[in-house]
Amino acid sequence: xxxxxDFSDWFSPMLVKELxxxxxxxxxxxxxxxxxxxxxxxxxxxxxxxTNAGGFVSSxxxxxxxxxxxxxxxxxxxxxxxxxxxxxxxxxxxxxxxxAWRIVFGxxxxxxxxxxxxxxxxxxxxxxxxxxxxxxxxSELLLLFTLFLFSGVLTAVTVGLSASTLALIxxxxxxxxxxxxxxxxxxxxAGFDELLALFSPNSRNEWFALLAxxxxxxxxxxxxxxxxxxxxxxxxxxxxxxxxxxxxxxxPLTFAALHAVDHxxxxxxxxxLLAMVSLDFFTEDSEYPSVVLRxxxxxxxxxRVAARLLAPGWGTGTLFHLFxxxxxxxxxxxxxxxxxxxxxxxxxxxxxxxxxxxxxxHAVVQLIQKRIANxxxxxxxxxxxxxxxxxxxxxxxxIGDVEMVTWVFCFIPHVQVLLTDYTTDEICILIAWVSxxxxxxxxxxxxxxxxxxxxxxxxxxxxxxxPNTPS
Numbered sequence: 133x134x135x136x137x138d139f140s141d142w143f144s145p146m147l148v149k150e151l152x153x154x155x156x157x158x159x160x161x162x163x164x165x166x167x168x169x170x171x172x173x174x175x176x177x178x179x180x181x182x183t184n185a186g187g188f189v190s191s192x193x194x195x196x197x198x199x200x201x202x203x204x205x206x207x208x209x210x211x212x213x214x215x216x217x218x219x220x221x222x223x224x225x226x227x228x229x230x231x232a233w234r235i236v237f238g239x240x241x242x243x244x245x246x247x248x249x250x251x252x253x254x255x256x257x258x259x260x261x262x263x264x265x266x267x268x269x270x271s272e273l274l275l276l277f278t279l280f281l282f283s284g285v286l287t288a289v290t291v292g293l294s295a296s297t298l299a300l301i302x303x304x305x306x307x308x309x310x311x312x313x314x315x316x317x318x319x320x321x322a323g324f325d326e327l328l329a330l331f332s333p334n335s336r337n338e339w340f341a342l343l344a345x346x347x348x349x350x351x352x353x354x355x356x357x358x359x360x361x362x363x364x365x366x367x368x369x370x371x372x373x374x375x376x377x378x379x380x381x382x383x384p385l386t387f388a389a390l391h392a393v394d395h396x397x398x399x400x401x402x403x404x405l406l407a408m409v410s411l412d413f414f415t416e417d418s419e420y421p422s423v424v425l426r427x428x429x430x431x432x433x434x435x436r437v438a439a440r441l442l443a444p445g446w447g448t449g450t451l452f453h454l455f456x457x458x459x460x461x462x463x464x465x466x467x468x469x470x471x472x473x474x475x476x477x478x479x480x481x482x483x484x485x486x487x488x489x490x491x492x493x494h495a496v497v498q499l500i501q502k503r504i505a506n507x508x509x510x511x512x513x514x515x516x517x518x519x520x521x522x523x524x525x526x527x528x529x530x531i532g533d534v535e536m537v538t539w540v541f542c543f544i545p546h547v548q549v550l551l552t553d554y555t556t557d558e559i560c561i562l563i564a565w566v567s568x569x570x571x572x573x574x575x576x577x578x579x580x581x582x583x584x585x586x587x588x589x590x591x592x593x594x595x596x597x598x599p600n601t602p603s
Contacts, residue, residue, distance in 0.1 A: 194320050210306065287353075450575050
């Protein structure tokens, strides 16, 4: 029998390259050895001291495993793309048959392959833990799978943000990882029983909620990988259409399904997903050759209309984002909730404030676009800066009266969260939507330039003879 000493030929060359390098890094080796040593030491010590320590052993195992796969492993993706850019190796990879997606997916798959090794390495400890008694086998295995899935999502986020040219943006996962340590410790020990209860679904709705969370998590991970792929892809490669079509399916579908159970968590999920996709839709590059529009032009007038929503560029991305918001509002109205009563339903105010929060930084970026090198960095930085106003205002409110400041800056959506303390709900809704409409209008006026250029590219492509047409 031939000795197996290398990866199979059907493995992606990018995955093989990254795995070979990743398995040799000090970070993975040290993490793997420390995890094995700590778990072995604690398990043997606990076994000798207490024969009824099954719950404590589970908490220990899941605590160290969670730290490894939710904090350490995802953070290894912080420099996945930026290191290739700094080393000037992206251009060399582009000369091969590797597409931008295969490069990014290979980076992510390599880290997840190493995470899978960590997962398989703790299985013997779970088998030993079974003999302590009191193990909720199905719940703990489902929790283990969920941790692995969310590790993939967090890794995708770090890989996606690693394509940014600004170190501060790439450092966001590091700050998030440090914040995660405390809740991981709390849930692993004090809240472990409650955590396991979430993974013991007993009804159809509970199973549905769990599966829906997996679908949303998968979409989030895919979307951030696409963000990285879009950043390094050549301008002639259209990656926008697929992203938007998948968003058009996943976001309304999950919103409608969750809305049937409770409209408030449905809108919270919608707000999160709309904010996430805006990071890409509002910042896509509008410079691309006319060949990108060829698939749209094959469908005539219908294709040209679809290009205004699905073609690359921040101008069409703005229109598509507005279409998503209108679609969600329409779904909510059709499903018959209190959105039909404009004056009584506070969700109209929340929706107006949230929409303004997304479109204010988008409008500001349009004003300074000639002075910025990277639209995504500018949009994300400005959004984070504006969101920082909210805790600051609440802090100032506890110190003294901020009513005058609130009314002076009431055109800023982040300040409007305090308006309910000083006026009626009807006025809050009116202010929120007037300001949001103003920002949307400013964005649409600015989008006129890339949309006009889209029309010119269509004319240019139509003038080029089709090579498939016989002369």
